[in-house]
Amino acid sequence: MKKRIAVVLMILMVFTLVGCGQTASTSGGEIKIGSNFEMSGASATFGQSSVNGIKLAFKEINAKGGVLGKQLKLIEADNKSEPGESTVAATKLITQDKVVAVLGSVASSDTLAAAPVAMENKIPLLSPTSTNPKVTVDKDTGKVKDYVFRVCFIDPFQGEVAANFVQNELKAKSAAVFIDQKSDYSQGLAEVFVDVFKKNGGTITTQEKYVAAQDKDFKATLTKIKSTNPDVIFIPGYYQEVGLIAKQARDMGLNVPLVGGDGWDSSDLVKIAGKEALNNTYFVNHVATDDPAVKGFVENYKKEYNQDPDALAVLAYDAANVLADAIKTAGDTNGDKIKTALENIKDFNALSGKTSIDPKTHNPIKSAVILEIKDGKNIFKTKIEPKK
Numbered sequence: 559m560k561k562r563i564a565v566v567l568m569i570l571m572v573f574t575l576v577g578c579g580q581t582a583s584t585s586g587g588e589i590k591i592g593s594n595f596e597m598s599g600a601s602a603t604f605g606q607s608s609v610n611g612i613k614l615a616f617k618e619i620n621a622k623g624g625v626l627g628k629q630l631k632l633i634e635a636d637n638k639s640e641p642g643e644s645t646v647a648a649t650k651l652i653t654q655d656k657v658v659a660v661l662g663s664v665a666s667s668d669t670l671a672a673a674p675v676a677m678e679n680k681i682p683l684l685s686p687t688s689t690n691p692k693v694t695v696d697k698d699t700g701k702v703k704d705y706v707f708r709v710c711f712i713d714p715f716q717g718e719v720a721a722n723f724v725q726n727e728l729k730a731k732s733a734a735v736f737i738d739q740k741s742d743y744s745q746g747l748a749e750v751f752v753d754v755f756k757k758n759g760g761t762i763t764t765q766e767k768y769v770a771a772q773d774k775d776f777k778a779t780l781t782k783i784k785s786t787n788p789d790v791i792f793i794p795g796y797y798q799e800v801g802l803i804a805k806q807a808r809d810m811g812l813n814v815p816l817v818g819g820d821g822w823d824s825s826d827l828v829k830i831a832g833k834e835a836l837n838n839t840y841f842v843n844h845v846a847t848d849d850p851a852v853k854g855f856v857e858n859y860k861k862e863y864n865q866d867p868d869a870l871a872v873l874a875y876d877a878a879n880v881l882a883d884a885i886k887t888a889g890d891t892n893g894d895k896i897k898t899a900l901e902n903i904k905d906f907n908a909l910s911g912k913t914s915i916d917p918k919t920h921n922p923i924k925s926a927v928i929l930e931i932k933d934g935k936n937i938f939k940t941k942i943e944p945k946k
């Protein structure tokens with residue numbers, strides 16, 4: 559009898575131990591990924607869409623068993639659409655939460671501010687949508703930032719696409735440019751646009767500046783722009799200011815085409831500007847969400863969030879999948895191993911197109927689309943393939 563009890567007790571003990579082991583490995587069975595996005599502040603829709611895209615990707619990956627047998631867990635931080643806060647967010651994610659990699663940010667200035675933290679701690683950072691060249695390549699040394707990557711095209715391509723479109727399709731001979739003077743993205747994109755536009759024989763009538771999140775009244779500058787009589791106005795900014803500028807321009811009878819880049823992509827743009835003001839406007843973007851290639855994703859996204867996705871959601875979904883793939887290839891969550899796997903991403907079947915990361919620049923080469931805004935809707939116009 560005693561022997562029996564002892565055996566039962568032993569068996570129970572073994573089970574308990576195994577049980578403990580299991581709990582330990584499940585709770586330690588997570589891979590923590592940081593999310594550093596614009597969840598509030600001037601470009602809050604950028605972060606919200608991006609995080610939605612990432613969460614959908616993680617949900618799918620986890621349902622299929624996760625990565626390396628572990629569940630992906632997103633640790634979220636809000637950079638409040640400010641570079642200083644982006645440094646704080648990256649520091650918290652990396653040094654306190656001990657994430658193995660960081661996804662984000664959207665705005666180039668915010669990703670640029672987080673990059674040194676990733677570099678110091680040797681933790682890979684992957685931006686879905688930051689397009690300024692300096693994000694991944696140091697401007698002074700020309701050297702790639704070892705731990706900083708992106709899955710989108712860069713502004714030298716986007717600016718060229720915009721300039722060519724304005725000249726070839728809109729038949730514009732002159733353009734005014736209206737720049738957000740504190741944004742690395744806006745400045746870089748404007749520079750390329752001006753260069754290409756002039757090289758193609760066009761005239762820049764004037765280059766004006768504004769300060770985002772501060773300026774709300776653009777009428778004086780728009781009056782000045784109007785007096786230079788441009789065929790189009792190029793506005794490489796984000797949706798908040800672009801919305802106000804479009805509205806105020808139309809109010810004063812400035813009805814020439816307005817053209818911009820990916821920073822226009824937000825469901826808030828039409829809320830701010832109104833449908834009317836946005837007719838005869840065009841912008842470059844990463845993907846068209848009515849492209850059949852993204853149909854399944856669009857349906858799943860709508861089911862999950864009860865709203866339409868934008869390009870930011872698509873790219874963030876892609877970034878999450880690329881990162882998961884890299885961790886799988888690395889076979890480990892060590893920062894250096896993930897970094898090497900990211901450098902070797904080749905022909906990854908992303909929603910936004912086949913993605914290969916160039917180890918020398920940490921940029922992929924991808925196509926762009928031009929969208930026309932008509933009665934408040936983004937209508938696909940053309941797709942531009944990059945020169946190989």
Ligand code: PHE
Binds near residue numbers: 604688
């Ligand atoms: N490309 C922009 C930047 O680098 C960010 C952005 C991408 C905004 C896509 C909207 C859509 O700052």
